[in-house]
Amino acid sequence: MQCRAFLFAMNTLLAAMIIISLGNPLITLSGKFFNGQISKYESLGTEEIPVAITTPKRMWVTITAYSSTPEETDDTPFITAKGSYVRDGIVAANFLDFGTEIRIPELFGEKTFIVEDRMHDRFSDRVDIWFPEKELAKQFGKRHTYIEVVLEPNHQELALK
Numbered sequence: 001m002q003c004r005a006f007l008f009a010m011n012t013l014l015a016a017m018i019i020i021s022l023g024n025p026l027i028t029l030s031g032k033f034f035n036g037q038i039s040k041y042e043s044l045g046t047e048e049i050p051v052a053i054t055t056p057k058r059m060w061v062t063i064t065a066y067s068s069t070p071e072e073t074d075d076t077p078f079i080t081a082k083g084s085y086v087r088d089g090i091v092a093a094n095f096l097d098f099g100t101e102i103r104i105p106e107l108f109g110e111k112t113f114i115v116e117d118r119m120h121d122r123f124s125d126r127v128d129i130w131f132p133e134k135e136l137a138k139q140f141g142k143r144h145t146y147i148e149v150v151l152e153p154n155h156q157e158l159a160l161k
Helices: 001-020 134-140
Strands: 025-028 032-034 041-044 047-052 057-065 089-095 101-103 112-117 127-129 142-149
Touching: 057 134, 112 127
Parallel strands: 057 127, 089 112
Antiparallel strands: 041 047, 057 142, 089 127, 101 112, 101 142
16 A cells, blocks of 8 residues: 555656646646645645645846835835735735735845735836835845745635536
8 A cells, every 4th residue: 555655656746747847837636736836735644745836936027125204105104005014024016916925036035025015006017125214225226137926825726627
């Protein structure tokens, strides 16, 4: 029985590698699709095997910075558009849903940021990083690099039909 479980696990991992190498982020097992990072585990005896493994989405964007000053925000400069208080790791982006987690590897390594704020409508393809001081935001300036979307909110598995 353990030999069967091992062979099943190896076939699953091989299938996952083939699908990923073909660029398809969907990996199927037990009649369901999973799209996201490790979103489900399939139990085989006492071991758990990750079923859905994908690489983060990468997008080339303009990165800017802002701080909690009235001239850069609305009349509630310490409250984000989502309703939370500003803090380290908050970004504003109009093209990503609230709760989306991103990384900016070329500038911040593995640090994760979360989208909880919005910008003026004219900035539809920009990410704005919150800084605690206006001078720090000005020093950051405007940069062009890629972001990695590592987690999207309300991620649900889809039943295979």
